[in-house]
Amino acid sequence: MTLLQSQPNQTERTEAGVEAAMDGQSASKPEAGALYRQYIRKVPIIRKSETCLDVLNVFTKDQQIPCVIYCDEADRPSGLIMRDVFYQRMMGRFAVDLYYSRPAYQFGDHQPMRVDMTERVGTLLQLALQRPDSKFYDCVLMTEADRLLGVLTVRDLMSLSSGLQTEAEEKRELILQESFRHTGNIQSSLTEVRAAAARTNAECIRMREWSQTGKKKLDHVRTSYLGLVEDMTKREGQAAELAADASRISSITGMITELANQSSLLAMNASIEAAHAGEHGRGFQVVAAEVQSLAKQTRKLSGDIAQLLEHIQRLAGDTAAGAVSSLREIQSCEGYVTEGADMFNEMETAVEKVQKSGNQVYQLAEETVRRVERVKGELAGLNGSIEENPNL
Structure with a gap:
C-alpha cells in the first residue's frame, strides 16, 4: 500500500485559492x-x-483520509473505496469472517468519477452535481494523462466553487469599476466631441457667410469686368473711327x-498781266x-x-493699339473670374455638406451622452447594490 503525502488544511487551501484566482487575472495563459492543484x-x-x-487499519490510523484508490498493474486508477461506505460494510455482525481476509478492491466502486486536470472547472462542478444521490458525496479522482494525482472531496468542490464565486464577484466588481471609469472617460470625450461639433457648425456658418459674401463680390467684379470689356471694345471702335x-x-x-x-499761281499770273x-x-x-497772300x-x-491731323492719327492708333492690348489682357482674366466663381460655388x-455632417455628429454625440449618462447611473446603482449586499 502506498500512502501519498497529506494536504494543507482547509483554511490554507481557501486562502491560496483566492490568491491564485487573483493572480490568474493578470496571467495571460495560466497552467x-x-x-485544482491547491485543493487536491x-x-x-x-x-x-x-x-x-x-484498508480498515489505514482508515483507523488516519481519520483525515476520506478514501483509498485501487490502481491496476498499469497504475491506472480503477476503483474507489469511500471511508463511510467501507465502514458500514465492515461493521456488520459477520464482517470479520466474511470480509476481512478478502481483497479490498472487490468492494470498491469501479466506475468512479474521473476528471482530467485539463477539464474546465465549470464542467467539473456540473458533472459532480449531476451524480446520483448514492455517489453524490464520493470523492472525484483527478488524473493527468491517466496518472492519478489525488482526489477532491465534496468539501473541496464546495471550496473550489466558493473560490470561483469570490473570484467572479471580485472580477465583476472590478469590471463595474473599470466600466464606470471608462464610461466617465467616454462621456468626457463625447462632451468634447459635442463641443467640437458645435464649434465646427459655427465655423461652417461663418465660412458659408464668407463664401456667399465672396461670391457676391466676385459677381460684382464679373459685372464690372463685362462692362469694362464692353467699354474697351467701344473705345477701340471709336479710336478706329477717329483715325x-x-x-x-x-x-x-x-x-x-x-x-x-x-x-x-493764278495770282502770280494776274500780277504779271496787271x-x-x-x-x-x-x-x-x-x-x-x-489773293497770293491769302x-x-x-x-x-x-x-x-496736316501736322495736327498726323499727330491725332498717331494718338488714335496708339489708343486703338492700347485698347486692343488692354482688352486682350482683360479677356485673359475671364477664365480666372469664372474659375473663382466656380470655386466659391x-x-x-x-x-x-460639412455643416450637415457636423449637425449629425452633434446630434449623435448628444444622444450618446444621454445614453452614457444612463449607463453610468445604472453602473453606479449596481456597484452600490453590490457593496450593500455582497451576496448578490
Missing part, C-alpha cells in the same frame, strides 16, 4: 489545472494484494493745299497780291492742320 488531496493507493483489514476721320480730313487738307497752290496793263492794271495787281496763308494753315456646397 492547465492550476486551480493525496490518498493511499492499494493493489490487489491489500485486504479489507489492511479714319483724321485720314479723310487729311485728304481734304491736301485738296485745300492744292487749291491754295493754284490760287497762288504789270503789262500799266496804269490800268494797278487795281487788279493789288487784288492779285492779296493763298500763302492757306498753305501754311493747311500744313499746320464648390466651397459653398462643401460647407453645406
